[in-house]
Amino acid sequence: MTLTTLHRRGLRLIGRLSMYRLVLLALALLAVIAFALSFAGLVLPTPSELLATAAVLVVVGAAVDVIGHRVIRRPWRPESTLITSAILLFVIRPGLDASVLVGVAIAAAVAAASKYLLAWRGRHILNPAAVGATVATLSTPGGSAWWVGTPVLFAPLLVLGLLVLWRTEKLRVAGLFLVVAIVVAGVRTVTQLVVAGLSLPLETLVAAVVVQSPFLFLAAFMLTEPLTLPPRRWQQLMVAAVVGVLAGWPIPLGAITLGQERALLIGNLLAFAFAMRGTLRLTLVRRGQPTPAIRELTFTADRAIRFTPGQYLELEAPHPRPDARGTRREFSIVSAPADLPTVRIAYRESRAAAVSTYKRALAVARPGDVLVATGVWGDFALPRSPQPLLLVAAGIGVTPFVSQLRDLRLRGERRDVVLVYVAGSAADLAYRDEIEEADVPTLVFTPDAPEGLPRHWTWAGGERLTADGLARAVPDLASRRAHVSGPRALIADLAPALRTARSLRTDAFAGY
Secondary structure (H helix, E strand, O other): OOHHHHHHHHHHHHHOOOHHHHHHHHHHHHHHHHHHHHOOOOOOOOHHHHHHHHHHHHHHHHHHHHHHHHHHOOOOOHHHHHHHHHHHHHHEOOOOOHHHHHHHHHHHHHHHHHHHHOEEOOEEOOOHHHHHHHHHHHHOOOOEOOOOOOHHHHHHHHHHHHHHHHHHOOHHHHHHHHHHHHHHHHHHHHHHHHHHOOOOOHHHHHHHHHHOOOHHHHHHHHHOOHHHOOOOHHHHHHHHHHHHHHHHOOOEEOOEEOHHHHHHHHHHHHHHHHOOOOOEEEEEEEEEEEEOOEEEEEEEEOOOOOOOOOOEEEEEOOOOOOOOOOOEEEEEOOOOHHHOOEEEEEEEOOOHHHOOHHHHHHHOOOOOOEEEEEEEEOOOOOOOOOOOEEEEEEHHHHHHHHHHHHHHHHOOOOOOEEEEEEOOOHHHOOOHHHHHHHOOOEEEEOOOOOOOOOOOEEEOOOOOOOHHHHHHHOOOHHHOEEEEEEEHHHHHHHHHHHOOOOEEEEEEEOOO
16 A cells, blocks of 8 residues: 555545544544553552542533533534543543532633633634633632643644644644743853853753743644644744743743643634634525535525635534534635625535534524524635636635635636536536636546536546646646645645745645
8 A cells, every 4th residue: 555545535534524623523533542551650640530530520520511512502513522521531630629629610610610600602712722721820729730731741742733733733833832932041051051150961951942831832732722823824823822922931920830821812812813703603595406416505694794705614503413524614605795795605515324413413504593603704805916827726625716706706806717627427517607707728637528518617527637637738837826625635746846836825625
């Protein structure tokens, strides 16, 4: 089996999990590893302390969450409770003493309650675990300890953290935070040593600010929480830099130091300032079927929204007993800003045996039903500069380009655009009419010949799209800015050709 084949299988496997379920599984595995290490005394808590602390976190957190969901009349999502509990397990001080467990209970209760009390239009203002840890630190002898920053947990944390960040596409955000936090922490440590007239070997300094710090855990499981991040990448990078500075240089507050919690909470407030538009309530107006396998949903928004063509909505469809992929999905917006207040999204209907519980929930949604979206997100927008563009769409990945091409046409803007459209069959070519109206050269890669192609469309003769085929089909690729929307495996296959483009931006997905 080749490395490429293994890579593709790994992409498909991870793609079957929602990012929330992947985070939960990663935290659960990390907890199991920590529990095993505790028997050898390699981590701070003992096995009994870990078990007692975890039990209190889950029981108290679940109780408050159940009450909160009943008040707001929405189904309880145990996944959210377990993720918050798992994060707190590594952040607060475990123990068996009554005073310590009281602090654990306070942390769990406050963290859960903050999801409802410190929220704006369904969006968390502050990271729940950071709020819980902060209140516990200020009110009890226990409080935060961040014992996850220990050498024996660094390797598994690095692997699991990278997996989560790769799946959530937040490697750049986390990377910037880590660089800033590590540099600032290093400067702080060196400064303190110089003032005290001491010195420290370089390897010891590196271990202290990298291996023995909580920065990696904070980056992978807390800083990049979707509901406390701003919508645009430059905003996320700014928040990451601010949190990195504050986390790297904790400020003492009397007998305690609210280092990581304080840093994250301040970053959350900055992110909230960028994203005050919050959640959207979308009323389903009608259902459509652009192709036999694709379903389109048309909504009206409950209030004025702004979006850039190419951005997406994260849509929640609560339903009983969700599968491993959870109750939320991301959908590129198909419509253009000029279509507001109407908003269109589309998705591919899976084979009956592979239908997720989420898609089953969408399938039974009827006109008049209201669904909630967390807001408008993403940076998959066309550049403002007039350079030539190459758009590569695979299957349902054509949706952001439909929005962009429609927006260009409605605004009367002409761009040098070439569209490469890959589909499993000619019948799967969705939104042909809207793309035809955009009047851009379109290269079609399907195994069978489409009928009635417009004059500026060209069928590749049944050829499968490869890197070499893309280079031949678009000979001026090096002069174009490439935008690709499709499965990660396809993007990996096309990488040799795409690297020759003037720039590359991807909108990868793995299916749901």
